[in-house]
Amino acid sequence: MSTSRHDPSLFRHRDLIPIKRALISVSDKTGLVELAAALSASGVEIVSTGSTAKTIAAAGFAVTEVSSITGFPESLDGRVKTLHPSVHAGILADLRLESHIAQLQQLEIQAFQLVVVNLYPFSETVASGAEGDDVIEQIDIGGPALVRASAKNHANVAIAVSPGIYPEILTAIATGGTTLEMRRHLAATAFAHTAAYDTAVATWFAEQLGASALAAESVFDPTAPLGEKGFPQVLDRSVSLSHTLRYGENSHQSAALYLEPNGRGIAEATQLNGKEMSYNNFVDADAAVRAAYDFRAPAVAIIKHANPCGIAIASSTALDPIASAHLRAHECDPVSAFGGVIAANRTVTLGMAEAVKDIFTEVLVAPDFEPDALKLLQTKKNLRILRLPADYARPSIELKQISGGLLAQEADSFVDYSTAGWELVSGEPADEATLRDLEFAWKACRSVKSNAILLASNGASVGVGMGQVNRVDSCHLAVSRAGARAAGSVAASDAFFPFADGLQVLLDARVKAVVQPGGSVRDNEVFEAARAAGVTMYITGERHFYH
Numbered sequence: 001m002s003t004s005r006h007d008p009s010l011f012r013h014r015d016l017i018p019i020k021r022a023l024i025s026v027s028d029k030t031g032l033v034e035l036a037a038a039l040s041a042s043g044v045e046i047v048s049t050g051s052t053a054k055t056i057a058a059a060g061f062a063v064t065e066v067s068s069i070t071g072f073p074e075s076l077d078g079r080v081k082t083l084h085p086s087v088h089a090g091i092l093a094d095l096r097l098e099s100h101i102a103q104l105q106q107l108e109i110q111a112f113q114l115v116v117v118n119l120y121p122f123s124e125t126v127a128s129g130a131e132g133d134d135v136i137e138q139i140d141i142g143g144p145a146l147v148r149a150s151a152k153n154h155a156n157v158a159i160a161v162s163p164g165i166y167p168e169i170l171t172a173i174a175t176g177g178t179t180l181e182m183r184r185h186l187a188a189t190a191f192a193h194t195a196a197y198d199t200a201v202a203t204w205f206a207e208q209l210g211a212s213a214l215a216a217e218s219v220f221d222p223t224a225p226l227g228e229k230g231f232p233q234v235l236d237r238s239v240s241l242s243h244t245l246r247y248g249e250n251s252h253q254s255a256a257l258y259l260e261p262n263g264r265g266i267a268e269a270t271q272l273n274g275k276e277m278s279y280n281n282f283v284d285a286d287a288a289v290r291a292a293y294d295f296r297a298p299a300v301a302i303i304k305h306a307n308p309c310g311i312a313i314a315s316s317t318a319l320d321p322i323a324s325a326h327l328r329a330h331e332c333d334p335v336s337a338f339g340g341v342i343a344a345n346r347t348v349t350l351g352m353a354e355a356v357k358d359i360f361t362e363v364l365v366a367p368d369f370e371p372d373a374l375k376l377l378q379t380k381k382n383l384r385i386l387r388l389p390a391d392y393a394r395p396s397i398e399l400k401q402i403s404g405g406l407l408a409q410e411a412d413s414f415v416d417y418s419t420a421g422w423e424l425v426s427g428e429p430a431d432e433a434t435l436r437d438l439e440f441a442w443k444a445c446r447s448v449k450s451n452a453i454l455l456a457s458n459g460a461s462v463g464v465g466m467g468q469v470n471r472v473d474s475c476h477l478a479v480s481r482a483g484a485r486a487a488g489s490v491a492a493s494d495a496f497f498p499f500a501d502g503l504q505v506l507l508d509a510r511v512k513a514v515v516q517p518g519g520s521v522r523d524n525e526v527f528e529a530a531r532a533a534g535v536t537m538y539i540t541g542e543r544h545f546y547h
């Protein structure tokens with residue numbers, strides 16, 4: 001017969017709970033011996049699984065094997081260890097209730113006051129490149145059951161899910177036990193932990209099946225089994241707190257970084273030098289990497305306020321390729337590049353490092369750094385240096401929070417781009433070099449916030465007009481930034497010209513070729529203006545807004 005939980009007279013108040021019996025089952029043995037030592041010194045009985053028990057015993061502390069409590073051997077290669085009523089009743093009994101106390105006595109089961117579990121390293125196993133059954137075997141079953149049971153029964157049990165929590169537990173032991181407030185916090189941490197763990201598992205499964213929003217191929221597959229056009233019915237992405245940031249976009253806003261399970265992006269980059277990354281640093285570094293990684297050739301993007309003030313690919317100069325890309329990106333707008341965020345899509349060489357060293361730069365991010373380049377750059381104390389994960393990848397689905405919901409869209413991927421589908425609507429077909437420049441400008445323009453106009457010459461931007469609320473102003477901005485370099489350059493526009501007026505600004509500046517999506521009701525007016533100026537114009541049929 002179950003006891004009514006609505007009758008307060010049946011509950012005994014339990015705030016400070018001394019620890020008398022602890023269950024420990026941990027994959028990560030960090031801090032285990034110290035914890036066992038403190039528990040033993042306080043007379044706590046320790047019950048443990050396989051290799052956890054061995055580690056504790058080897059350190060000279062008394063430990064009870066869980067199998068001696070369950071009367072059942074750990075079996076099936078560890079798939080069944082703690083999954084037993086003798087363990088779970090000892091965790092789940094609500095000792096505020098006389099009826100539960102009586103049942104435990106009748107069943108001869110002792111209660112636990114502390115459970116310490118950390119789970120099989122599932123994400124680490126996936127990250128190591130393991131596949132199939134090797135990954136499946138790292139899905140912890142008994143561990144999450146222990147964690148969830150303890151967290152549910154936080155009125156009676158404290159749950160620690162990582163070595164980072166042990167100091168708090170040691171303090172509790174020294175001060176007579178765990179408080180209800182502490183156990184409540186530990187329970188919240190524990191449920192967040194198992195939710196993140198399950199999401200990592202679900203994400204891996206979805207990737208294997210190729211049927212989730214995280215798998216690009218199926219996003220617009222009408223036959224995909226989940227949701228509409230491959231988008232899942234429920235977007236369940238649990239992210240875990242990495243750390244709080246100094247502040248947000250402005251100093252009065254608090255902020256934090258959260259990490260996705262199995263993430264391989266800028267959030268997981270390794271910081272090799274410099275001050276702590278700020279919120280804006282992360283935003284700009286992400287935009288910089290997005291821009292640089294649009295190119296197969298060695299490329300550098302310099303970003304300020306999420307917009308490029310220079311993008312370039314390598315050219316054949318005396319410099320090494322990535323140093324040449326950086327020099328040419330910097331030359332686009334040296335004034336704006338001051339205090340910028342730089343991304344390179346190749347290992348940073350000493351040549352590039354020598355140039356960056358003399359320019360005030362907030363962040364430099366790259367796949368790697370030559371040792372002497374890194375050494376030189378590390379002499380700049382304030383320069384934040386980030387190394388991207390070796391398997392850097394952007395999510396194939398982008399999410400944007402709006403009030404009351406999230407927008408999800410397929411990422412605007414651009415790497416394997418071909419000009420084969422472009423249509424010539426004005427002037428002579430571009431020669432090979434001009435066509436390559438138009439292709440470069442079209443790709444680079446995608447990294448510029450709309451309305452975007454980008455002028456380029458020899459694989460380097462020379463004038464960028466960004467973020468204006470009309471295209472004419474973006475044209476003026478690009479032309480004025482380019483100055484004398486506008487003449488003979490090529491231009492790209494991220495969306496169609498609604499009127500000929502914006503284009504006219506470019507024509508007056510004597511650009512030699514233009515690429516744009518087309519699609520305006522006044523396309524003919526626009527094409528006619530290009531023809532009248534004898535300027536080559538291609539339309540792509542596809543726009544690249546970036547907001």
Ligand SMILES: NC(=O)c1ncn([C@@H]2O[C@H](COP(=O)(O)O)[C@@H](O)[C@H]2O)c1NC=O
Nearest residue numbers: 027049050051052079081082083141142143
């Ligand atoms: N199957 C079970 O009953 C079970 N109970 C606990 N575990 C896990 O086993 C690990 C510890 O095992 P060992 O002490 O043998 O290293 C922990 O990560 C714990 O989460 C289990 N393993 C996986 O499901």
